[in-house]
Amino acid sequence: xxxxxxxxxxxxxxxxxxxxxxxxxxxxxxxxxxxxxxxxxxxxxxxxxxxxxxxxxxxxxxxxxxxxxxxxxxxxxxxxxxxxxxxxxxxxxxxxxxxxxxxxxxxxxxxxxx
Amino acid sequence: xxxxxxxxxxxxxxxxxxxxxxxxxxxxxxxxxxxxxxxxxxxxxxxxxxxxxxxxxxxxxxxxxxxxxxxxxxxxxxxxxxxxxxxxxxxxxxxxxxxxxxxxxxxxxxxx
Numbered sequence: 461x462x463x464x465x466x467x468x469x470x471x472x473x474x475x476x477x478x479x480x481x482x483x484x485x486x487x488x489x490x491x492x493x494x495x496x497x498x499x500x501x502x503x504x505x506x507x508x509x510x511x512x513x514x515x516x517x518x519x520x521x522x523x524x525x526x527x528x529x530x531x532x533x534x535x536x537x538x539x540x541x542x543x544x545x546x547x548x549x550x551x552x553x554x555x556x557x558x559x560x561x562x563x564x565x566x567x568x569x570x571x572x573x574x
Numbered sequence: 575x576x577x578x579x580x581x582x583x584x585x586x587x588x589x590x591x592x593x594x595x596x597x598x599x600x601x602x603x604x605x606x607x608x609x610x611x612x613x614x615x616x617x618x619x620x621x622x623x624x625x626x627x628x629x630x631x632x633x634x635x636x637x638x639x640x641x642x643x644x645x646x647x648x649x650x651x652x653x654x655x656x657x658x659x660x661x662x663x664x665x666x667x668x669x670x671x672x673x674x675x676x677x678x679x680x681x682x683x684x685x686x
Contacts, residue, residue: 494673557672565618
């Protein structure tokens, strides 16, 4: 199957700083990527749909000014958590559309905000 | 609003046992349903995808069924192994947009 990578795999930052997470499709082009958030022992919640060359579509309750998404190329989408606070600590996972309605998921990024 | 529920939340079985994981969804108008595996601190691995027109899919020791009208799916794991220990997630797609709505998962522990 297709490979999706995320960088970094984990990050610790101070409250008030901004953190950028990258999601790359390594061997295919992805017009659409998705960003999910997963709190401990909970399921994945879709945050936003990232569309190459256009604005992201955010799910209800997700602050677009806090979670900035940029999909500048067909192989890269970035999620920037601005002015991070401890409640933003979570596991962030991206995925990319594939053929046959499949999605390919990245390995995730663990964010800890102190 | 579509809601996906998985029962049980956790399951512990001895090695070799056959087991069934359950997934239910409130809106039967789905495009497809997928089962994923997630190891601790890792991303997701797709196990099986069932289109809305299909009744089941099989891969090795795994068999997933779908009863759209009743809003249910089951994942059957035959002859369980310790390496099967992981969290199993069920997700439905409401349309062809690739959007997925996940259940909260079943944490499976297979004891040697």
